[in-house]
Amino acid sequence: MTDPALDAEALRERAVASLVTARDRTTLLTSCVDGPDLTAQHSPLMSPLVWDLAHIGNQEEQWLLRAVAGHEAIRPEIDSLYDAFEHPRSERPKLPLLPPEEARRYAADVRGRALDVLERAAFHGTRLTEAGFAFGMIAQHEQQHDETMLITHQLRKGPQALTAPDPEPVPLFTGPAEVLVPGGPFTMGTSDEPWALDNERPAHRREVAPFRIDTTPVTNAAYQAFIEDGGYDEPRWWTAEGWAHVRRNSLTAPLFWRRDGRQWLRRRFGVTEVVPPDEPVLHVCWYEADAYARWAGRRLPTEAEWEKAARYDPAGDRSTRYPWGDADPGPEHANLGQRHLRPAPAGSYPAGESPLGVRQLIGDVWEWTASDFLPYPGFRAFPYKEYSEVFFGPEYKVLRGGSFAVDPVACRGTFRNWDLPVRRQIFSGFRTARSEDV
Known part of the structure; x- marks a missing residue:
């Protein structure tokens, strides 16, 4: 019979690796261009990159810190700004969004707390925590926004900002x-x-x-x-x-x-x-x-x-x-x-x-x-x-x-x-x- 403690540790390692991989990619996509490129809307089909960055942090806060851990909201006043259903992409540049550095600090603060939650998490008890689902959901959500940000990079005018081997x-x-x-x-x-x-x-x-x-x-x-x-x-x-x-x-x-x-x-x-x-x-x-x-x-x-x-x-x-x-x-x-x-x-x-x-x-x-x-x-x-x-x-x-x-x-x-x-x-x-x- 498999040891439940070993299963939990393997789940924890997978969740940590998935979250870290996603954040490394987010950092790459938002650090390879300067501030004006982060706040600009490169196409009415896409959000400014800085919106995606703070939205990633806000979703992580809502699901891992509030829903899973029961913590009080860090920045409740920004929830509506980063609600994808409340504001269509074409309107997001007009919103009072967090500036790039503040968005980075917010996302990093949330991530540090989320990793603390993950360290103590029990992967059972509720459907949200079963097998680490909430952590996997948030890793997938961030990677989906990373793909969205990569699309924004493709739509962006200007010199090459990203490189990778063929x-x-x-x-x-x-x-x-x-x-x-x-x-x-x-x-x-x-x-x-x-x-x-x-x-x-x-x-x-x-x-x-x-x-x-x-x-x-x-x-x-x-x-x-x-x-x-x-x-x-x-x-x-x-x-x-x-x-x-x-x-x-x-x-x-x-x-x-x-x-x-x-x-x-x-x-x-x-x-x-x-x-x-x-x-x-x-x-x-x-x-x-x-x-x-x-x-x-x-x-x-x-x-x-x-x-x-x-x-x-x-x-x-x-x-x-x-x-x-x-x-x-x-x-x-x-x-x-x-x-x-x-x-x-x-x-x-x-x-x-x-x-x-x-x-x-x-x-x-x-x-x-x-x-x-x-x-x-x-x-x-x-x-x-x-x-x-x-x-x-x-x-x-x-x-x-x-x-x-x-x-x-x-x-x-x-x-x-x-x-x-x-x-x-x-x-x-x-x-x-x-x-x-x-």
């Missing part, structure tokens, strides 16, 4: 273009992943008809073929809403791309470069992904199809945590954690492929699916409705798999992301599927 070059992928996923039931979602969020729960059986899915995400070269074939000028590839969006916004290519003679260039974190043909396409909205799939004679996979391709192991007739199995992600499995500032070439990470042979399902680019963001059967909001429940409905489309900007703590085979179908500033790509003739 992924290792790999030979051009020559494997099969698509993989057959067998029909039948599989277990979707989770009931036993301790830090899984409410929209990933509960585990349930889902029936999926046989289908074929791209072995790798759609590449820049493949997407350029769609552009050169007049894809943005042909309404038959687009939904009515998508075509209206293309016309209204004069879309002709992915965000950050521009044509230079016979080649395409892109801007990436302050550097202009030739679009690399073998990388997964990045910064496309759902409408663009859907139109490409139609042009290619295919379609976007449903969310259930995507998860079955990513988690189903036919040898054991079970669903694994990740495509490669149940082990936590390592650098050999996937491009995660801002280790690089770009996707790896299509076909990378053979150690991370699924038992069915599908690659790069985790990391590199978020993948649009055909599905609306809806609750699973038996869903229960926890610990607050605003995390998932208020977003359920046909307005939002589901993305899966994470990107190079996602930390492993906030990415697993069951993790669900969602956004409006017009969004392109996010690190989004896609792969296509088709139904199998039976």
Whole structure:
């Protein structure tokens, strides 16, 4: 029998490591630019970086210090300033936000107290503290805002502020273009992943008809073929809403791309470069992904199809945590954690492929699916409705798999992301599927 004290110590170590990793990344993203860049709004779609910094601290205070430990509020007067539902992003620069240094001191003060709480925490007794859930939730929340801040860095004008090594070059992928996923039931979602969020729960059986899915995400070269074939000028590839969006916004290519003679260039974190043909396409909205799939004679996979391709192991007739199995992600499995500032070439990470042979399902680019963001059967909001429940409905489309900007703590085979179908500033790509003739 496992010693409960050892389990608690392992949970404590995991929680500490996750919180420290997240804070190190937050510090990097908010220290590589000066004060004016922290307080400026670089796009009406995004908050000023300094808002994210203090919001991270405020969420940590509310959940770890107040809800878990029962402490009195440190700065109750700022709660409304950093309530994401009270103030839309476009209005946040006008608020009396904490200046950068004060925001840093506040977040550091909260973190010091939170680590003291964690040192004494008992990982049982309430659903919030069971298996350290609250600490895992806050680590994931900070990493999600780190990805948001990285998006802000991509939108920011000016010289390069962030650097990272490129992924290792790999030979051009020559494997099969698509993989057959067998029909039948599989277990979707989770009931036993301790830090899984409410929209990933509960585990349930889902029936999926046989289908074929791209072995790798759609590449820049493949997407350029769609552009050169007049894809943005042909309404038959687009939904009515998508075509209206293309016309209204004069879309002709992915965000950050521009044509230079016979080649395409892109801007990436302050550097202009030739679009690399073998990388997964990045910064496309759902409408663009859907139109490409139609042009290619295919379609976007449903969310259930995507998860079955990513988690189903036919040898054991079970669903694994990740495509490669149940082990936590390592650098050999996937491009995660801002280790690089770009996707790896299509076909990378053979150690991370699924038992069915599908690659790069985790990391590199978020993948649009055909599905609306809806609750699973038996869903229960926890610990607050605003995390998932208020977003359920046909307005939002589901993305899966994470990107190079996602930390492993906030990415697993069951993790669900969602956004409006017009969004392109996010690190989004896609792969296509088709139904199998039976």
